[in-house]
Amino acid sequence: xxxxxxxxxxxxxxxxxxxxxxxxxxxxxxxxxxxxxxxxxxxxxxxxxxxxxxxxxxxxxxxxxxxxxxxxxxxxxxxxxxxxxxxxxxxxxxxxxxxxxxxxxxxxxxxxxxxxxxxxxxxxxxxxxxxxxxxxxxxxxxxxxxxxxxxxxxxxxxxxxxxxxxxxxxxxxxxxxxxxxxxxxxxxxxxxxxxxxxxxxxxxxxxxxxxxxxxxxxxxxxxxxxxxxxxxxxxxxxxxxxxxxxxxxxxxxxxxxxx
Numbered sequence: 001x002x003x004x005x006x007x008x009x010x011x012x013x014x015x016x017x018x019x020x021x022x023x024x025x026x027x028x029x030x031x032x033x034x035x036x037x038x039x040x041x042x043x044x045x046x047x048x049x050x051x052x053x054x055x056x057x058x059x060x061x062x063x064x065x066x067x068x069x070x071x072x073x074x075x076x077x078x079x080x081x082x083x084x085x086x087x088x089x090x091x092x093x094x095x096x097x098x099x100x101x102x103x104x105x106x107x108x109x110x111x112x113x114x115x116x117x118x119x120x121x122x123x124x125x126x127x128x129x130x131x132x133x134x135x136x137x138x139x140x141x142x143x144x145x146x147x148x149x150x151x152x153x154x155x156x157x158x159x160x161x162x163x164x165x166x167x168x169x170x171x172x173x174x175x176x177x178x179x180x181x182x183x184x185x186x187x188x189x190x191x192x193x194x195x196x197x198x199x200x201x202x203x204x205x206x207x208x209x210x211x212x213x214x215x216x217x218x219x220x221x222x223x224x225x226x227x228x229x230x231x232x233x234x235x236x237x238x239x240x241x242x243x244x245x246x247x248x249x250x251x252x253x254x255x256x257x258x259x
Contacts, residue, residue, distance in 0.1 A: 017239045018203075022177050025246075026167040033164055040071055040161060043152045050076045053165055059188035060204030066174040068182055068204075069165035073153025074146075166206050178242040179205025180230040191227070199230035202237055207249040209233040 012020070030037075041052050054074075055067035149157065156162035169175040175182065182204035183191070191197060210221065210229035233241075 014237075014239055018176060018242065019173075021239070021242065022170050025177055026170040030164075030167050030171075036161070037164060040152075040156065040164070044072060044150075047152045048075060048150050057185055058182035058204065059185055059200070060175065060182045061179075061200060061202060063188060063200055065185070066169070066182070066204075068175070069168055071153075071156055071162045071165060073150060073156050073162050074148045075150060163206055169204075170206065174204070176203040176205045176242075178207055178245050179203040180208050180233060181205065181211070195231070196227055198234050199227060200234075202230070202234035207245060209245065212245055212248040 044052050050072060052072060054070050054072040056070070057065055058068040060066055153162065166175060170177060180199050180202045188200075191199065208230070209232060210226050213229060
């Protein structure tokens, strides 16, 4: 793409084209959404006390930290209850699931420190494998019927209206319209292997490949699927691809969320 300068046409790099798209679209969107923003602010204030906006530390491109803005959808102090709700995480294995998965399985690794376990049904299992399954932490956190979410917040999340303030992050250059979702710091710290860290080569985005790919489809997206789609986008970003994802995001928002 070229622009006309004093000395003739000047080529825009992919990075400049992406930034130009971010600024133009986010500016126009904020102006057009002003009436909606006013209604959301009033609804939030009427239901619960606290600030309208919620700024959470997130890890974006290259693990760079910034405060991601959202309309507040949870009660005040919700972050402090994550530990007590971890057993409900859709991306972690419960102890019962782990025993079921490892039942009737002898240790196949030949490790010397393994202890054979017997289930109530008499099946044999490997203690090390059960322990790994039950104590391993997931890099993502999500639960059904989250008690921390307000009624207004549930509506905002289902319609993705809670993410409107992220257009401000885009204008500030902290995010892009399209990219990989910025992660909470405690989730990003678990993705430090070379393979998983590849997702952080892409800019943080409001929408992205996995949001468009799986949103509204039956079944929850697994942690591995999210990471793979993030890596896929990071490997092959392009201006044309971003345009396609933006247009695909609109119909995806009209579907029920299952990601």
